[in-house]
Amino acid sequence: MLSACLLYFCEKIIEDLKQDYTKIINACINNESKFQRKLYDLFSGKMFVVCLQYSNNYEEAKDILQDGFVKVFTNLKQFKHQGSFEGWIRRIMVNTALEKFRQNKIKFIDSEIFEFKDSLSYEDIESNISANDILKVMQELSPQYRTVFNLYVNEGYSHKEISEKLNISVGTSKSNLSRARTILQKRVLSLNLDEK
Amino acid sequence: MKKNYLNIDKLISKILFQHSIDPPDDAWENINNRISKNKTRKLLPIFLKIAASITLIFAIGSIFYLQNNVSENIAKQEIPSIEQKKSESTIEKIKNQQKPYSEDEKINNSKILKKAPNNSSIINPKTNDKSNTNISVPKSKSEIIIAEIPIPKMEIPETTNQISEVFKNISKLDTERRSTSIEIPEKNDIQNLSSIADNTQEEIEFLPKKKKTETKNWSIAGIFSPSYSFRNLIAGNSDSQSPESIENYDYDDFESAIISYSGGLNVEYQINSRLSFQSGVHFSRLGHSSEETILMKDAYAQNEISISSSIGKVNTYSQSGKTFESLELTRSNNSLVDNSETVKSTYFIKNNMIYKFDYLELPLIVKYKLIDKKLDFQVLAGLNSGILVNNNVYLESDNYLQNIGKTDDLKSINYAGVFGFGIEYSLFKRTTFLFEPTLKYSLLPISENEQALNYYAYSFAVFTGIKYTLK
Numbered sequence: 001m002l003s004a005c006l007l008y009f010c011e012k013i014i015e016d017l018k019q020d021y022t023k024i025i026n027a028c029i030n031n032e033s034k035f036q037r038k039l040y041d042l043f044s045g046k047m048f049v050v051c052l053q054y055s056n057n058y059e060e061a062k063d064i065l066q067d068g069f070v071k072v073f074t075n076l077k078q079f080k081h082q083g084s085f086e087g088w089i090r091r092i093m094v095n096t097a098l099e100k101f102r103q104n105k106i107k108f109i110d111s112e113i114f115e116f117k118d119s120l121s122y123e124d125i126e127s128n129i130s131a132n133d134i135l136k137v138m139q140e141l142s143p144q145y146r147t148v149f150n151l152y153v154n155e156g157y158s159h160k161e162i163s164e165k166l167n168i169s170v171g172t173s174k175s176n177l178s179r180a181r182t183i184l185q186k187r188v189l190s191l192n193l194d195e196k
Numbered sequence: 197m198k199k200n201y202l203n204i205d206k207l208i209s210k211i212l213f214q215h216s217i218d219p220p221d222d223a224w225e226n227i228n229n230r231i232s233k234n235k236t237r238k239l240l241p242i243f244l245k246i247a248a249s250i251t252l253i254f255a256i257g258s259i260f261y262l263q264n265n266v267s268e269n270i271a272k273q274e275i276p277s278i279e280q281k282k283s284e285s286t287i288e289k290i291k292n293q294q295k296p297y298s299e300d301e302k303i304n305n306s307k308i309l310k311k312a313p314n315n316s317s318i319i320n321p322k323t324n325d326k327s328n329t330n331i332s333v334p335k336s337k338s339e340i341i342i343a344e345i346p347i348p349k350m351e352i353p354e355t356t357n358q359i360s361e362v363f364k365n366i367s368k369l370d371t372e373r374r375s376t377s378i379e380i381p382e383k384n385d386i387q388n389l390s391s392i393a394d395n396t397q398e399e400i401e402f403l404p405k406k407k408k409t410e411t412k413n414w415s416i417a418g419i420f421s422p423s424y425s426f427r428n429l430i431a432g433n434s435d436s437q438s439p440e441s442i443e444n445y446d447y448d449d450f451e452s453a454i455i456s457y458s459g460g461l462n463v464e465y466q467i468n469s470r471l472s473f474q475s476g477v478h479f480s481r482l483g484h485s486s487e488e489t490i491l492m493k494d495a496y497a498q499n500e501i502s503i504s505s506s507i508g509k510v511n512t513y514s515q516s517g518k519t520f521e522s523l524e525l526t527r528s529n530n531s532l533v534d535n536s537e538t539v540k541s542t543y544f545i546k547n548n549m550i551y552k553f554d555y556l557e558l559p560l561i562v563k564y565k566l567i568d569k570k571l572d573f574q575v576l577a578g579l580n581s582g583i584l585v586n587n588n589v590y591l592e593s594d595n596y597l598q599n600i601g602k603t604d605d606l607k608s609i610n611y612a613g614v615f616g617f618g619i620e621y622s623l624f625k626r627t628t629f630l631f632e633p634t635l636k637y638s639l640l641p642i643s644e645n646e647q648a649l650n651y652y653a654y655s656f657a658v659f660t661g662i663k664y665t666l667k
Contacts (some may be wrong), residue, residue, distance in 0.1 A: 036231065040224055045216030053212065056222075065219050068226045131215040134208055154206045154212070185204045 008095050021085045029076050035074060043086060044069070047093050052135045053150050054097035056143065068096040080132040094155060098165060100145050129191060138184035144168075232369040252560070252579070328653045413466040417476075417630060419661030420459035425482045426452070429649040430504055447486075447506040447649070454550060456481035458657050460557070470565040478557040480582060480636070482610075501587075503601075505551060507651045508643050510589045512601035545557075548592040551603060553642070553653070555582030560613055572620040580636055582610040605644040610653065612636045620663065632659040 024042075027035035047068065051061035071092050079088055138146055147166065151157045152173075155167070159173040166173070340581060460478030467473065486505050503510040561578030587606055590597040616634030623629050634657050641650035 009248070031231075031364050033228070036228070037224065044223070048219040049212055049215050052217065062220050062223055066223055066226050066230070070230045073227075073231050128209065129207075131211050131217075132443065134211050138208070153209060181204055184208070186523050188204065188207070 068093040149175040149180035366523045415665040417462040417663035419659040421657035421659040423458045423655045423657035425655040428652045450487040472563045474561040483552040510601045533614045550590040554586035557582040574618045578614045580612040611639045626665040627662040630661045
């Protein structure tokens with residue numbers, strides 16, 4: 001009985017939240033600046049992290065964020081109110097980042113692979129490393145490695161899908177992911193060691 | 197090793213999940229500026245539509261105004277006012293004494309005198325003002341009053357050459373006439389007047405004829421043509437790219453034209469021998485076919501599948517869950533998707549998909565005849581407003597067309613420019629054969645969807661038909 005009540009209230013809260021988005025979305029479609037700002041404030045923080053994950057530096061992330069939000073505002077009519085609104089915005093940001101990636105596509109040189117003698121547990125690292133450190137490490141990756149890693153790990157795409165999106169072979173996608181993981185792992189460990 | 201990979205994936209996902217970093221302060225200002233620019237850009241087409249409508253109204257209005265004005269002027273020239281006559285104080289009516297026809301033996305060879313009735317007479321006008329002369333309607337059987345023949349003194353011509361010279365002068369001056377006067381004939385003179393007029397008409401056949409004003413003709417025509425229909429994709433504002441369109445597929449590689457048909461009824465109004473206006477009701481089919489269509493599943497909405505082409509998404513008829521099932525049927529026969537994977541993002545339908553958009557068109561076309569012979573040649577241009585009446589997407593499998601849905605966000609009205617030329621061959625007195633190769637090109641994108649690529653439909657048709665002139 002209690003769980004049923006809880007479920008009901010949770011659903012109601014989610015419904016209210018959805019309604020709230022609907023109101024903001026409709027106001028944004030009508031070009032009401034106040035609500036556009038509100039929508040930006042709601043999602044810009046999280047989306048900026050997404051942009052940082054896909055970019056080489058802070059400025060590039062800012063560009064992706066700006067382009068992405070302009071697309072969000074101009075394409076709001078296309079949002080069908082099915083599924084997550086945040087997911088929809090995130091997808092626009094990721095696609096904007098991919099577009100940027102394709103524009104600036106150059107041949108990347110593999111980063112140097114570090115050798116580590118010590119090995120640390122996952123828990124040790126998690127407690128010592130911040131989101132900013134992770135983002136910094138990711139930005140040091142070559143753009144293609146980083147993009148493949150993000151699409152696979154954070155967006156849940158398969159190698160086939162990644163190969164189609166980035167116009168590379170499935171094999172390249174797999175090898176890029178493997179290299180990205182190795183580099184990231186070693187950099188994270190290195191950071192952790194430095195801090196210690 | 198695999199465990200380590202999972203660890204780094206998990207570590208990054210966990211740390212970055214729901215993490216938030218405030219973007220730079222000026223980011224919102226930049227976004228706001230760009231959105232504001234888009235707002236002003238959207239207003240432009242509305243102004244363009246209004247401007248086009250006003251121009252059209254003015255164009256039609258001025259044509260009718262000019263037309264009425266010309267008719268009035270012609271009427272004024274042909275039926276002079278009695279008021280004018282009354283105000284002519286300087287004009288004298290000069291009547292010569294009647295000369296019996298028999299006395300004019302010297303000009304026997306003159307046709308005019310041969311045919312002139314005995315009870316009539318030619319009276320030489322004598323005027324004080326040499327630039328003005330009169331023709332007066334006879335008040336008696338023996339009188340003919342000639343108006344507006346600016347011959348200061350007319351002597352009876354003696355030879356044929358002299359006569360022709362006189363008539364040349366008459367015709368020259370006739371075109372320069374400014375005023376006309378008529379005296380109302382008495383009742384019993386009317387019969388004679390008409391007989392004189394008839395005779396005179398016959399007699400002055402050798403005079404240069406004044407070109408007849410063309411009658412305004414209404415005509416109707418039925419036309420039909422097979423048509424070649426395709427589209428032109430023009431890159432739009434990159435800011436308005438939808439998430440899906442960012443993929444920038446090269447649609448031209450797998451989309452092609454369709455052969456369809458168009459036809460209808462025309463009503464034509466001929467202003468003069470060369471210029472005419474045409475309107476009517478046409479049926480026209482636009483569209484394209486796609487050998488490879490993109491199928492997407494929304495990663496963030498359950499069971500939502502969308503099919504995209506260069507014009508946008510297709511709204512399938514089946515319910516969200518069944519949509520996928522119905523497409524799976526195609527999948528079993530063709531290489532739709534890899535069976536080993538779930539449909540998650542982008543796949544391709546390898547079947548031929550045909551997009552058909554049917555319009556009921558109301559054209560307004562101006563035609564100008566360059567060659568006005570039995571075989572006419574004319575150029576035509578105008579505007580076409582098409583009302584969307586049907587919008588279907590077909591999936592082709594084993595030569596069978598299955599209607600699977602509609603294209604989303606098509607505009608209900610399509611404005612197109614029409615250009616072409618026409619050849620008309622007169623078969624009978626009122627019946628004409630038409631041959632009109634015509635190109636129609638959309639002036640605005642036909643879809644409301646803010647795609648990265650704007651879809652401008654066009655069609656080329658070689659119309660043939662029969663025109664019947666009503667009057």
